[in-house]
Amino acid sequence: MYRFFDEASQILYVGKARNLKKRVSSYFQSKQLSPRIALMVGKIARYETTVTRTETEALLLENNLIKELAPPFNILFRDDKSYPYVMLTGHEFPRLASYRGKVDKRNHYFGPFPNSWAVRNSVQILQKVFRLRTCEDSVFKNRSRPCLLHQIHRCSAPCVGRLSVQQYGQDVAQATRFLEGDHTSVLSELEREMHLHSDAMEFEMAAVLRDRIADLSGVLQQQSMDTVADGEGDVDIIAVAEMEGVICVNLAMVRGGRHLGDRAYFPKGLRSTSGELPPAPEILEAFIAQHYLEDKEGDAGLNAKLIPPVLILNHALQTAADDGAVIPESPPESLHDLLNTQAGRKVTFLHQPQGQRRHWLSMAEGNAKIAIAKRLVETGGQLARARALADILALELESLEQLRIECFDISHTSGEATQASCVVYAKNAMQSSEYRRFNINGITPGDDYAAMRQVLQRRYANFQELPVEKMPQVILVDGGKGQVEMARQVLSEFGMDIGLIVGVAKGEGRKVGLEALIFADGRPALELGIGSPALLLVAQIRDEAHRFAITGMRAKRAKARTVSRLEEIEGIGAKRRQKLLARFGGLRGVASATIEELAGVEGISTALAEQIYQQLH
Structure with a gap:
């Protein structure tokens, strides 16, 4: 297994060969190389090899290195195995659900499915035909009456004993066979059960099975992509x-x-x-x-x-x-x-x-x-937007592939759980793997200017060490003159070009399309108008930064609120905490209480009351 490197020791290509000399020399002797390989050969400075016992081992090693190193001249696919599955849990009354992640031997999985829509469609079919439960265990254990899904005939209500474990197990077995493709036998079994109930004059149950057969037949007829005959499998x-x-x-x-x-x-x-x-x-x-x-x-x-x-x-x-x-x-x-x-x-x-x-x-x-036609249309539109922005900002680029934009946004709720986000636009697309979040600490709550200063200082403190392709041509700041001034101060301190800074100020009434671009180097502000392709790209990047900041802030806030500040005080256990909250009606009441009032609670000494007061203030 061989690896090609350029002069900067960056990986170019990973390959395998039974005869290394013939394979490697063929790259330099052939005069009919493809443009892709010819470009690679012009960059090769050295190579390394690893000898394996068999060609199979070489193939496996090559595959792992391609995934890990992502060589630019290998054909690379996004290694995304996070496919959704339909899952039947291993409970007494199995739960039907969609699932992503590692499989658990206790449960039964069907799939994988190419997308979440296919899973939802299959779950709806199983609900309609076999009426399996989809509720979480915590809900299932605490039901006292059937839920809405039972009323609309999507669940058989095993939570309240509407059918036995054996009866529910029959439904699960039929659903399992249906997912495995055994449609004919499932229909035959349902028909046989329907006739048995009919012969026993149990007409209500026979009607339920009749409706189930009709639903299942309708599903199979609508699924024109199903095979006519069984046995096609996976x-x-x-x-x-x-x-x-x-x-x-x-x-x-x-x-x-x-x-x-x-x-x-x-x-x-x-x-x-x-x-x-x-x-x-x-x-x-x-x-x-x-x-x-x-x-x-x-x-x-x-x-x-x-x-x-x-x-x-x-x-x-x-x-x-x-x-x-x-x-x-x-x-x-x-x-x-x-x-x-x-x-x-x-x-x-x-x-x-x-x-x-x-x-x-x-x-x-x-x-x-x-899919190619759709991508060409989308890429063409994106390229037009990027080209318009580069022209408006007078960026000197050899190609639009070099355009790199980093955008910053601050998010918090009344100063709580302040977070800053940085999203990256490069190679004519958003690069989600390069997104970063920054927890903002040590500032006055709600001070967006100080938060912007902090995130820019942390992001560009070591900008001299960044490779050329990682240096942005535009630094977008979501905000007006105040945020732009903060950015100008930070970049000036670091000796960076303040011409990179572009502020996105909201227009009158915060309406989309009325935003103005504000510059830190003295250029007049630009109002591009609602139809500007350049503004569409700026808005797309700005909105992505806002979305990324909001989701991070909400997660941080939710995590912070799950831990009571009383739990962090040494000497306050569950019983004392419960008595304090009951006496003062909640954490806010405890924080408003005096030391004497705190000491009046059973089990709270004066020393502990002073400790609580100091901790909460």
């Missing part, structure tokens, strides 16, 4: 498409024969937008390795559930020989072995499916192209 459909230099990999999921929707992925590391792009099989192989293989933390239990027994691809995979030639192989042996090992069963690759599976693949290809 399948993932992966299609790669390219339009106007943009590549998308669309992953569609079929679980229990039901098509659950899809998700689009856009790879990084495709350096050439106008030249030759990597071949589709290479992109598919990179996606499969990064998406399914066990990651560095080794969360094999969750990953194994992500691998279905069948992967349908719109291209046959291939692998490159050490001399640069392409050897057709479907799939590469080491990748196939790893998937089989991790899944604990054989994983089949299909690239020429028939019947329903062919329809699924065609749909996945179409959705990939739709």
Whole structure:
């Protein structure tokens, strides 16, 4: 396994080879390199190698390093395995819920689902047909009468004994089989039960089962993506498409024969937008390795559930020989072995499916192209906004990729739980991984100017050590002249260019589109108008900073309010705290009491009363 580095020792590329000499030398001897690889070769200064026992080990190491180091010339996909599941808990009366995270052996999971909408849809189906409970355990244990869900026929009310454990268990078993794709037997069993109740003249129960059968049949008819015949099982459909230099990999999921929707992925590391792009099989192989293989933390239990027994691809995979030639192989042996090992069963690759599976693949290809078209429209609009802002601010940029904007906002509630946020716009998109929150301490509550000074001092104290690409071209400050002046003072103290500062002052009536841009270097304020694309970008970044600050402040405030200040006083236990709160009607009353009044409470000595008074004041 080899790694290329540039002159600054920054990682460029991670690869593997059976014959290192042939593979590495092929990068420098070939005259027909793609623009992406040619650009990489021009930057290579040195390389490092790691020898493994087998090609499979090299593939696994390569995959882990790509995820960890994110080399710019490897094809990179966002490693997001946080898929939602439908969960049936292991309680006596199992609860139906959606779930994200590590699986627990005590519960039963179905999925994964490509998005939360698919989970909500499945939960609604199970509620309507099988009437399983969805309430939390704390609610379930304390119910004295059925809830609204029972009244609208979405829950069988096991909380108040409307049916036995055995009866509820039958519903759970039928729901489980439905989620596993055994639709025919579930319908047959329901029909058989309906006739049995009818023969016994239990017509009310027979009518309930009749309605359940009708609901389930309606669901299956509406799900046109369901397979006609049973036995299709779990399948993932992966299609790669390219339009106007943009590549998308669309992953569609079929679980229990039901098509659950899809998700689009856009790879990084495709350096050439106008030249030759990597071949589709290479992109598919990179996606499969990064998406399914066990990651560095080794969360094999969750990953194994992500691998279905069948992967349908719109291209046959291939692998490159050490001399640069392409050897057709479907799939590469080491990748196939790893998937089989991790899944604990054989994983089949299909690239020429028939019947329903062919329809699924065609749909996945179409959705990939739709996702690309949508991204091109969104990116075009975003680029136009960024270009307009760069022109208005007279920024000297070689390309819009260099535009980096950092925006600051202060949030608190009457001075309580003050937090500052910093959000980053770079590479023509918001970079959520670079967002930061700052807890503001040591200031007068509610002093936004002091809070702005503190956050800027902490953010740019070591600005000289920042790499060039991390230095902002614009520092947005949510506020008027006061906040801009604070920013000017801080940047002047650090020797930074005060021309970076742009304040966003709210307009008359705080109406969107009437904001003015205020500068710290003496330039006149700008009122761009509601139709300005530059102002739209500024407003987008400002609103994101405000949202990020608000959520952090609320979380901090909620955490602070869960701990009573009395709990922090030594010598005040639960009983004394209860007596104090009961005597004075709450914490505010305790804080308003005198030392003599506090000492009048049973169990509170004069010394302890003085301690309480000092602590609360």
